[in-house]
Amino acid sequence: MTEAVRFPDVMLLAAGLGTRLRPVTETLPKPLVPVAGIPLIERIMANARAEGAKRFVANAHYRADQLLAHFGGLLKVSREDDLLGTGGGVKRALPMLASDPILVMNTDAFWPSGSDAPLARMLARYAGPHDIVLLCVHPRNATGFARSHDFCLSPRGDVTRDYGAPVIYAGVALLGKALFDDTPDGAFPLTDLFEAALERETLFGVVLDAPWFHVGDAAALAETERLLAP
Template sequence: MKALLLAGGLGTRLRPLTENIPKPMAPIANRPWLEHLIVHLRDQGVNEFVIAAHHCSEVIRRYFEDGKRWNVKITYALEPFPLGTAGAIKNAERWLKERFLVFNADIVHLPQLIPLLDFHRQHGGLATIVLTEVDDPSSYGVVEQDDRGQILRFVEKPRREEAPSNRINAGMYIFEPDVMRYIPAEREVSIERETFPLLIEKNVGVYGIVSTGYWRDMGTPARYRQVHWDALSREFPIPLKGREIQPGVFVGENVEIGSGVLFVPPVLIGDHVKIGPQAVIGPNAVIGDRCQIGARVHCAQTIVWDRSVIRDRSRLQNSIFGYRTVTPAGEVFEDSIINQFKEAVQA
């Protein structure tokens, strides 16, 4: 089975963190989200990936290369300009000659594929849209279905009281290759506003099925932080690296912990981290690999990416620090997003 991972967006809502990396490469629990997704799909039998990339595409290519390190095959479909969801699919047509999966790679969801594929095979149409249910669908693409699951209408971001259901596009699709006939080439094409309405009009069989489990769009700083807090609370049961040294505190390899350090769970500490004396870490703190945390630092509700240096007596609250950030001693950071590093992340 082959999967197309859509990773070409600009990630504007998550800037400045995404100025020099694609949004799917932002770390979740100290590992790029795209890596979590590839490993999850590999473990369910997907062994070939096409990654559609545009913004900072070299970051993805340098990190994953041809995929051998993960025992998969990875090919890259580079977009000459932003092509939209359907345009990116059309741009990868040469590699998608059989039934294939598509994932919006900035959506945090780890679906179970077998029931979704079984549903697709049984209905016999060209397309399956994987759905999730939300309390307020007004910010999403909403579907109306018949009793067999066939999609009758696709409504983009309706007012809450006018939404035909609370089932929204979850950002995952299963397609037959004939779907390419309905997507124009070499221009930007919206799958929600152009392709799906056309497929429904042509009655080629567009069906929807709800995928259960954790789902979140990580496209804003608040949502990005929430994914981490859900991972730490285990509401989102993503694998966490490290050993649990006390309830809710996970620590990686070769971590140096100074005297008098207080961990307030939940906390995740990466590998090769140094934490100075009398620091207070947590609640809801994620420290990346090879970070240095100074003496008497207070760090709560905060995510610190790899190789950052937080100097003595700094106070971090409800903030995100990008790769290799260096803070001055004694500074207070509250509701801050800092990105100082201008080079690509390396595997």
């Protein structure tokens, strides 16, 4: 990618309720919970910045002021008085996102900084406004994920329900703004858009070639920190 091509703006999904991953973090919104000393949201932003991301927007609901204070105004925040879900939260923030397509990233899953550069492969796979490209991970490389898999990935990179290798959705999606045109104005999940793309055969996947950590509970946090320890 040349400098003349704008790297997509990044939407950080950070509006979940508070977490009790461990007692010291009971008063923190989950994206600010430290993992081996670095807040989750900063680890995800580092993954994106390493490949050229410069503009970030995060949605916030629980303790939104803490998120704003942590970044000192360097992060745009879309406040949600009522939770809008992953899809509704992105739709609410679209006016704050200048690029098209955009990258949407969960703030509870990451890969070690510098271990892979999958976003460039996602951008190369994206061909037009009807496409959605998901970052996927093989279950053998995943920590902290309870289900066996989310989808299957064909040898050509098509996401399917039952053909190809079982993969987990790794919490990063590249998609165009027009896909939100016919969606509800209230709460809805981003997976509704994934399912629609799956039906029209425009849902694609790129595999992460690195360990992937999903920090969803105290056990996953402890295991992640153990694996990241020097």
